[in-house]
Amino acid sequence: MRLIVHNMLSCNIRGVVNKFPLRIEPEKVIVKEVDFNPDFLKHMIAKIDWKALVDGARSMGYPELPDHPPTTLESDESFLRKFHHSLLELNLEEGSLVCPETGRKFSVNKGIPNMLLHEDEV
Amino acid sequence: MANRPELLAPPEIFYDETEARKYTSSSRIVEIQARLSERALELLALPEDDVPRFLLDIGCGSGLSGETISENGHHWIGLDISASMLNVAVEREVEGDLLLGDMGQGLGLRSGVIDGAISISAVQWLCNADKSCHEPRLRLKAFFGSLYRCLSRGARAVFQVYPENIAQRELILRQALQAGFGGGLVVDYPHSTKKRKEFLVLTCGSIQTSIQTSKNEHGESCSEDDFSEDEESGTVSMSDRNRARKRQKTKKNKKGREWILRKKEQSRRKGNDVPEDSKYTGRKRKSRF
Numbered sequence: 001m002r003l004i005v006h007n008m009l010s011c012n013i014r015g016v017v018n019k020f021p022l023r024i025e026p027e028k029v030i031v032k033e034v035d036f037n038p039d040f041l042k043h044m045i046a047k048i049d050w051k052a053l054v055d056g057a058r059s060m061g062y063p064e065l066p067d068h069p070p071t072t073l074e075s076d077e078s079f080l081r082k083f084h085h086s087l088l089e090l091n092l093e094e095g096s097l098v099c100p101e102t103g104r105k106f107s108v109n110k111g112i113p114n115m116l117l118h119e120d121e122v
Numbered sequence: 123m124a125n126r127p128e129l130l131a132p133p134e135i136f137y138d139e140t141e142a143r144k145y146t147s148s149s150r151i152v153e154i155q156a157r158l159s160e161r162a163l164e165l166l167a168l169p170e171d172d173v174p175r176f177l178l179d180i181g182c183g184s185g186l187s188g189e190t191i192s193e194n195g196h197h198w199i200g201l202d203i204s205a206s207m208l209n210v211a212v213e214r215e216v217e218g219d220l221l222l223g224d225m226g227q228g229l230g231l232r233s234g235v236i237d238g239a240i241s242i243s244a245v246q247w248l249c250n251a252d253k254s255c256h257e258p259r260l261r262l263k264a265f266f267g268s269l270y271r272c273l274s275r276g277a278r279a280v281f282q283v284y285p286e287n288i289a290q291r292e293l294i295l296r297q298a299l300q301a302g303f304g305g306g307l308v309v310d311y312p313h314s315t316k317k318r319k320e321f322l323v324l325t326c327g328s329i330q331t332s333i334q335t336s337k338n339e340h341g342e343s344c345s346e347d348d349f350s351e352d353e354e355s356g357t358v359s360m361s362d363r364n365r366a367r368k369r370q371k372t373k374k375n376k377k378g379r380e381w382i383l384r385k386k387e388q389s390r391r392k393g394n395d396v397p398e399d400s401k402y403t404g405r406k407r408k409s410r411f
């Protein structure tokens with residue numbers, strides 16, 4: 001699971017209010033190279049919950065993101081590279097995602113979060 | 123489909139390891155799914171500005187449909203209820219992110235973040251009650267409601283579906299419209315029982331481009347459009363759809379030779395038997411006639 005997904009994913013248990021972001025408990029993090037595409041990054045940045053990304057990257061061992069994104073992205077390649085790396089190249093291979101309200105753990109195996117709910121959670 | 127897999131077992135049981143492997147090793151299935159996915163992407167009508175988009179593939183299975191998304195230069199999240207199908211997707215090193223989940227429980231995604239969704243041969247599974255707690259209408263409602271929320275305004279969702287009968291088709295369509303979507307059904311090859319393919323084309327919120335299906339005055343129910351094209355006899359009775367095809371083929375951000383070479387290299391590294399690269403690699407095949 002990459003952080004671009006973590007940034008969109010919330011706990012889907014019925015009745016839960018405080019459902020985002022899921023806390024990352026990493027056991028194994030791997031880096032997979034992805035083609036750098038500034039157009040895609042600029043398209044995505046408006047949709048990104050910045051704090052969740054900063055905290056997510058930090059919990060996966062990458063503390064390089066600034067607390068706030070710069071106001072102009074155009075010329076800031078070094079920032080875009082860091083954003084790219086955090087969003088698309090860090091992969092949670094094994095570990096868990098934890099709901100901030102209920103503490104329910106969703107396990108991640110072979111990079112795939114198991115988001116299936118039990119019958120009484122739907 | 124003579125024997126419907128939907129009637130045999132729940133999807134997470136039907137698509138077990140054996141079925142998942144069978145599915146992706148059949149070149150016939152691979153080809154059909156690729157063609158359906160290509161058509162679904164075309165109907166998504168994403169802006170042609172060469173900016174990659176962030177898409178959802180619902181019921182992504184082993185990643186056949188997702189691969190078509192990658193080839194067109196976009197990023198995707200794939201959701202599927204079958205761990206075995208997803209395992210095959212991992213083995214095939216698809217580029218999308220995978221989630222194990224049940225669309226009938228609703229998608230737990232934030233609002234307005236997804237640029238578009240496709241779903242190939244999957245949504246009809248929701249029409250079955252596989253467990254005592256399953257009520258198809260409620261599961262469709264949870265699914266379409268959550269999909270509507272996570273799509274950005276003006277985004278589309280295209281579903282290729284195999285409804286079992288008219289009642290199923292209506293149930294699916296009704297739940298989609300109740301969730302707030304506009305749109306309707308596009309039918310390819312309507313007169314061929316074998317090749318007939320249905321696509322539910324939905325638009326979220328304000329409609330940016332008009333959908334090429336006809337609606338009644340209230341925009342509630344939709345009639346089927348007569349898109350037909352007969353490959354065998356080489357006649358085309360609806361020129362619109364052909365034009366859209368051509369436009370897409372010339373799209374620049376389509377992954378070409380380089381992408382194929384990289385994929386082949388990846389596969390070689392895993393020890394697979396991969397055909398050697400040649401000057402023909404990644405070239406378009408001549409049509410057979």
Ligand SMILES: C[S@@+](CC[C@H](N)C(=O)[O-])C[C@H]1O[C@@H](n2cnc3c(N)ncnc32)[C@H](O)[C@@H]1O
Pocket residue numbers: 133134137155180181182183184185186187201202203204207223224225226241242243244247248
């Ligand atoms: C015919 S396969 C198509 C797979 C893929 N879209 C393709 O084109 O190759 C249908 C897929 O839908 C999945 N599916 C069925 N019901 C589902 C549900 N409730 N939630 C998520 N996926 C489901 C199945 O597990 C299966 O992988």
